[in-house]
Amino acid sequence: MKPVVFYSTNGHAPEVDLRAALLQGQAPDRGLYLPCSFPQLDAPTLGSFARRPYAEIAFEVLRRFTPGTIDEPSLRALCDDAYGFDVPLEPVARFGGRAHVMRLDRGPTASFKDFAARMMARLIGRFVREAGQTLTILTATSGDTGSAVANAFHRIDGIRVLVLFPIAEVSARQRKQMTTLRDNIRTIAIDGKFDDCQALVKRAFADPELSQIPLSSANSINIGRLLPQSVYYFYAAARVARPGEPILFAVPSGNFGNMMGAMIAGRMGLPIRRLIVPVNGNNEFPLFLGSGDYRRIEPSLNCLSNAMNVGHPSNLARLVAVYGGEMDETGAIHRPPDMSSMRRDLFSTSVSDDATRATIRSAWEEHRLLLEPHGAVGWRGFLDFRGAESTDDSPAVVLETAHPAKFPDEIEALLGFSPEMPASLSALDTLAEDYDRLAVEYEQFKRYLITHY
């Protein structure tokens, strides 16, 4: 197999291999890395996935990207180490057994971000140790990324992690998942919004005066997060669809990293009937898909599905690139993408908080399907799609991206009971927290970085 090369969506950076793309995070021209070409999986390989465990499918998919950077036995061991938990596919009876909810919440932080973060941490840890270096991972989180990243890198030699989170937008439990780890993990509460945290991080990466600190990003802008997020689409399709049968996926979206995983799987040969990408009240994407005109939302709206409160999804530049266009990091479009193909492949809709709550209630009452706010946005998007195109009875998989026990108050208020807590979450209450606090002030943040790293 030939090595896969990665280009920058801004078009002004050299092409790099997987190792460089992972270690840099963002390209030097502030673009995002994407593979120059997508390796293909043939039908017999896709068919064989029906009988294979998750870690093995991960290895089969990821080894297409790693020739020349990591040997196959080592990659296999990393996949086995990263993916030891269940990936349940729960059928929903009402839809003739063809609709399923895939619960991506069984990892150590009970969020789908564990899938990406655990694999990326193991790859980066290996690359850094091979080079005899140390690396600081700098990441902004709206709740779940930070805890997944911090957990994934916790106690990995050669790596230090700094997580920024918006103090008022993160639940106590989400906060504790980051602030109780210690060791090589440091956290800062920012008196601002997620977008402010993301802006501080982006500015630090672009600051030449910080170039002596080896920084890398673990946000969804890192291609090392996206590639592992393609794996569960292969896994689900093999278990739910007949061989070669196109499948519907509904992916509740914020920064569009998860949906880009599906896009990558599709480009690698997985037949996808339609990709449904509902968002919360931050509706910049459905508006863009409709009009071709892109306007970021500033500041982003604070919605119930708080990990999706994104007014300018960082992965949009990648989506635009896949459809032949060019969008820079500010959201300016320099070459329009093929909007009609994008509309053919994607369906998007905005789900209000009221509709999210009503969906949590009706999913439980009608199907005994327990959803939290992010998964409810996904399920509502699927129902909206069926309403709009009622003839489509393709097999469907709706992604539930967090564990309902992460939203006990909301579920209790709507359904009258508290979801059972997974052990990984219940242990948190006994641990002591440790974090720093800063205003949204770049110079202060920069001094912090220089002092600590």
Ligand SMILES: *Cc1c(COP(=O)(O)O)cnc(C)c1O
């Ligand atoms: C991050 C997150 C999302 C959104 O995923 P994107 O890749 O940013 O679109 C959805 N649900 C949960 C629970 C998340 O943590």
